[in-house]
Amino acid sequence: MANYVMVLDYKNCINCKACEIACKEENGVLLGADKHRIWVGSNNPKGEWPKLDIASAAFLPSQCQQCENAPCQDVCPTNATYYDENGVVQVDSDKCILCSYCMVACPYDARYVDDRTVTVDKCTFCSDTRLARGEVTTACQNTCPTKVRTFGDIDDPDSEVSELLRTREHFSLKSNLGTKPKLFYLT
Amino acid sequence: METVAKKSSTIKEFIRSIPINKIGVKDLLNFEKSPLNLFLAALTLVFLGLFVVGVLFYLLHGHHAYNVTREHPWGLLIAVYIFFVVSSTGLCIVGSLGDVFGFKDYMAISKRAIFGSIVTIVAGFVVIAFEIGHPITMMIYNVLTPGLTSAIWWMGTLYGLYLTFMIIEFVFLLKNDMKSAKTFGLIGLLVGLAAHSNLGGVFGFLNARTISNGVFYPTYFILTAFITGVFIAYIMMGFRYKLSFPKEIQTMLGGLAKIQALLISILIFFVTWKFLTDVYGGMPNRAEVAEHILGSWTFWAEVILAMLIPLTIILASKASAYKAIFFASLSGMVGIFFMRYNLVHDTQLKPLQEMKIREYQLPPEWIHYFPSATEIMISLGGLGLCLALYYVGTKLFSLDTEH
Ligand code: SF4
Ligand code: SF4
Numbered sequence: 001m002a003n004y005v006m007v008l009d010y011k012n013c014i015n016c017k018a019c020e021i022a023c024k025e026e027n028g029v030l031l032g033a034d035k036h037r038i039w040v041g042s043n044n045p046k047g048e049w050p051k052l053d054i055a056s057a058a059f060l061p062s063q064c065q066q067c068e069n070a071p072c073q074d075v076c077p078t079n080a081t082y083y084d085e086n087g088v089v090q091v092d093s094d095k096c097i098l099c100s101y102c103m104v105a106c107p108y109d110a111r112y113v114d115d116r117t118v119t120v121d122k123c124t125f126c127s128d129t130r131l132a133r134g135e136v137t138t139a140c141q142n143t144c145p146t147k148v149r150t151f152g153d154i155d156d157p158d159s160e161v162s163e164l165l166r167t168r169e170h171f172s173l174k175s176n177l178g179t180k181p182k183l184f185y186l187t
Numbered sequence: 188m189e190t191v192a193k194k195s196s197t198i199k200e201f202i203r204s205i206p207i208n209k210i211g212v213k214d215l216l217n218f219e220k221s222p223l224n225l226f227l228a229a230l231t232l233v234f235l236g237l238f239v240v241g242v243l244f245y246l247l248h249g250h251h252a253y254n255v256t257r258e259h260p261w262g263l264l265i266a267v268y269i270f271f272v273v274s275s276t277g278l279c280i281v282g283s284l285g286d287v288f289g290f291k292d293y294m295a296i297s298k299r300a301i302f303g304s305i306v307t308i309v310a311g312f313v314v315i316a317f318e319i320g321h322p323i324t325m326m327i328y329n330v331l332t333p334g335l336t337s338a339i340w341w342m343g344t345l346y347g348l349y350l351t352f353m354i355i356e357f358v359f360l361l362k363n364d365m366k367s368a369k370t371f372g373l374i375g376l377l378v379g380l381a382a383h384s385n386l387g388g389v390f391g392f393l394n395a396r397t398i399s400n401g402v403f404y405p406t407y408f409i410l411t412a413f414i415t416g417v418f419i420a421y422i423m424m425g426f427r428y429k430l431s432f433p434k435e436i437q438t439m440l441g442g443l444a445k446i447q448a449l450l451i452s453i454l455i456f457f458v459t460w461k462f463l464t465d466v467y468g469g470m471p472n473r474a475e476v477a478e479h480i481l482g483s484w485t486f487w488a489e490v491i492l493a494m495l496i497p498l499t500i501i502l503a504s505k506a507s508a509y510k511a512i513f514f515a516s517l518s519g520m521v522g523i524f525f526m527r528y529n530l531v532h533d534t535q536l537k538p539l540q541e542m543k544i545r546e547y548q549l550p551p552e553w554i555h556y557f558p559s560a561t562e563i564m565i566s567l568g569g570l571g572l573c574l575a576l577y578y579v580g581t582k583l584f585s586l587d588t589e590h
Contacts, residue, residue, distance in 0.1 A: 099325070
């Protein structure tokens, strides 16, 4: 029983979007721009040339935050959304009735509809694919050329993620909502 | 064995003793062929036809036949479902005035209102069945693995119970067993209010959607339900008496109009304060959404049609221009529709993904949505179903209360 988290050294991100592709490939996510489990966000740089505000154009890779206190789980009428034994928020497609409440409730827009099962799908930290095969990395982490992502068990004090979170300052997204996200961004 | 047989025979006896008029197709076609009636009959048939076409499109293309998206997963059908269940709860409240609370003046509409509440909630359930992706799975897992922290679970379950109680109450009303009707009416009313405030809670619990989050919607839903109930009561009575109301009906309509004026005034007060706190409270994600809403024509449609027109007419006529209030109630119902639509749409206005995630695009500012033809067809179909069921009901049951 692990407690999986991901740590992102997001300032290294070059917006190559290799992680988006790797995720689709590994997890068989259908084609289509709306069908994505993970994404890299960016903003257009503010200011006028030549005084462009480079900092405002940082790239922010993201995905489901695997919230410890997940609004999507609270609102699910059939408990189709559940926490698995590794603390990963998952959807049981047999129970999902596609009421879409979780899509409205998720503060991070992390959920979408899979047209094959006609149920809601989201990032699973590759639980059904790579982790199930015994690998210890996620597809997005494995492919990232600048090594933005580190994945691991935060309950294990010797893991790389524990070490990073002990030694580097970090923040998480929309933490004011009390969701207790498990994606940590290093500053 | 014997007791089981005995029980089933008493149940059969009970069902047989419910006064129902025996009618055939001929009776259904037997209505006064006035231009208005013919128009309404044709309209109902057209709506039912559109319903069939809409459902076919849905069966062929699933949610792709709707304009719902990842960012705006709830569309018109959710709004229409809310519209119907609000109507149902409202009619239940109006119906209860007489048979539960014993206000004699309102007795005359009890049966009709309770029947209306059954018809509207059935229409609501039919519409939502085409919005929920897997309604059968819902019935199974709602029971097997109930999500007790989910407002949708409570709302759905309580509304199911509510429908049962409403039917039981209606049966006792038909049988003129006022004591049992009162008991089941009271339970039904309480369950209905709980269900309906939970529907408000569906929005109130969304902590990422600051415009909807909080206690406002659960309470506002009850208030607007009562208002909707009074509007529909007027419309039902207007059609029943072809706008020339007998004395005792006038007394009731006068009372209802006064209640309505009070309720609408409270609503205006609520909404004014909601927007004052939204805009001047300056809370991020809430203030700008509220300003955006104030700039949308659908919001003003709601305000003018459901609040200002009815209130002005009631006040100007000192609650006695029943015909004018009948027409104001029609305007009110159109306004109430916009109210529901706005509520659903406005909740999702603000994108939660505020960064740009695709090249050659700007970061999203507001989420746009306009219902697809299929969504509109199924919604109108719900209305058609409501009208048709109500019409059949007026033939099957004697909905007037004898004096
Ligand atoms: S990010 Fe969204 S989908 Fe993921 S656990 Fe949190 S609320 Fe649920
Ligand atoms: S869409 Fe599925 S997973 Fe989401 S809340 Fe509804 S039943 Fe649960």
